[in-house]
Amino acid sequence: MEYVILAVVIAVVVLGAATGLVVNGRRRKQLPPAPPAQPQITKPAPAATAEPTAEPQVGEDAAVTAPEQSPTAPEVELPGEAAEAVEAPALEVPEPTAGRLTRLRSRLSRSQNSLGKGLLTLLSRDRLDEETWEEIEELLLTADVGVQPTQELVERLRTRVKVLGTRTPEELRNLLREELITLIDPSLDRTLHVARHDDETPARPAVLLVVGVNGVGKTTTSGKLARVLVADGHTVVLGAADTFRAAAADQLQTWGERVGARTVRGPEAGDPASVAFDAVKEGIAEGADTVLVDTAGRLHTKTGLMDELGKVKRVVEKHGPVDEVLLVLDATTGQNGLVQAKVFAEVVDITGIVLTKLDGTAKGGIVISVQRQLGVPVKLIGLGEGADDLAPFDPAAFVDALLG
Structure with missing residues (x-):
């Protein structure tokens, strides 16, 4: 009887060991492969104070510090590498204004x-x-x-x-x-006075104020005018004094960046006169030829806003006289544009007219009437939506175009 019990115990032990071996074998087959000897490491960017090497070799450095790294692993750009990898956009060369x-x-x-x-x-x-x-x-x-x-x-x-x-x-x-x-009247002086005053100490840039009511394309015209100045060989600083519309400052800055002109801007709803003053100050510091200030669009019926425009001009003149005050008029508005022109002329001394959208109207005679009403010449006309569709006004060429 004792022998029978002993045989049964031995059989159970042998059967349990065999079952354990089978289970362990199955478990080993289901386990994932062992991890590599070294973990994958992405090289961190060095501290901001570190000086980047002239020719950093990111791929080789990664191979040394992390030999197991997959060749498809993303590389980390170091400070200095991004500036070299992303080239600055090429500046546009505006079309010459002649012709x-x-x-x-x-x-x-x-x-x-x-x-x-x-x-x-x-x-x-x-x-x-x-x-x-x-x-x-x-x-x-x-x-x-x-x-x-x-x-x-x-x-x-x-x-x-x-x-x-x-x-x-x-x-x-x-x-x-x-x-x-x-x-x-071809005898009117249609010259844009945009040359730096080198006879002063320190040399002072010419200052242009661009004024007009809302909706005439004033900020766009300011950007196109910057291209006119750059095309004629002048260095330009832009003043985004239309602080009531953040989009206006952004738009003007974009125009400037395309031709390499710096834009001075202030906080939204800030003091426009302060921005204009700082723009001229920056122009003096940079030795720019011209400072072009885009003022806020104003309704000629709003007395307070017109007074503010007068303030902008007075504050800018602390640096010196304003060389040009250009009034932007929408040619499609016809006689209403003349009413606007008269009110602006009472607040600031208009030196020239910029007629926009002249390509979209049959009222080409406004060139004659606005000059007669103000005694001020049309100096520039807009003939399209293209960046270089703002042209210096030439009476003979204009009449030839009218007559075909």
Whole structure:
């Protein structure tokens, strides 16, 4: 009996050992592979005070410190490497301003059809009776030439047509060209005064204020004007004095960065006069040729805002006289633009007009009327949405474009 019990115990022990071996074998098959001898290590960026080497070899360093690292593991950029890897965007080279108006003459198609071609068609009639002259007068008024300039032009045309007698198309075109150029007045000084005052100590940059109401494209015009100045070889500092719209400062800064012009800006809703003052101060420190200050758009009916514009000009003049105050007008607004111009002229001394959107209107005669009303020349015209579609105004080229 004792032998039977002993045999049973031995059998149980042997069976348990065999089962354990089978289970352990199965478990070993299910375990994941053993980890590598060294963990994968991503090299951390050195401290900010460390000086990066001239030619850092990230791949080789990683191989030394972490030999088991997978070749597809991401590399960590060190300070200094990012600046070398990401190249600064190339500065744009604005198109030269000489001849821009000639290149853009096709943009005046609406004004051309209304004013230039319309006048030539009427003057080419076999019989110029009183009704025809009334049509000519109405055409000029519709194109916003203005009442007095219209009367002057019609009288001179009537006189010269009588003297001329027979009228060939070429003779009529030359006659009309001469009279329109006279009406626009080529004797007005259309020079942009943007040269640095090297005769002063310290040398002081020329200062341009850009003013106008909301919606005329003033900030865009300021950016395009910066390109005009850079294209003509001037160094420029921009002042984002339109602090009431953060988007205006961002937009102006973007325009400046494209041509390498520094932008001085202040806090949102900050003092515009302070920003303008700091911009001129920065321009003096950098030895810039020109400081271009974009002021906040103002409704000409808001007395407080107009007074603030006067303050901006007075504060800037602590550095020295302002060289140019350019009023931006939307050519499509017609006579309403003249009302705006008069109010601005009462607050600041306007030295020049920038007419925008002249490509989108049949009222090309506003060039004549706004000059007559203010006694101030149109110096620049906008003829499109492109970056280089702002052109210095040339009376002869403008009239040639109108007449086709």
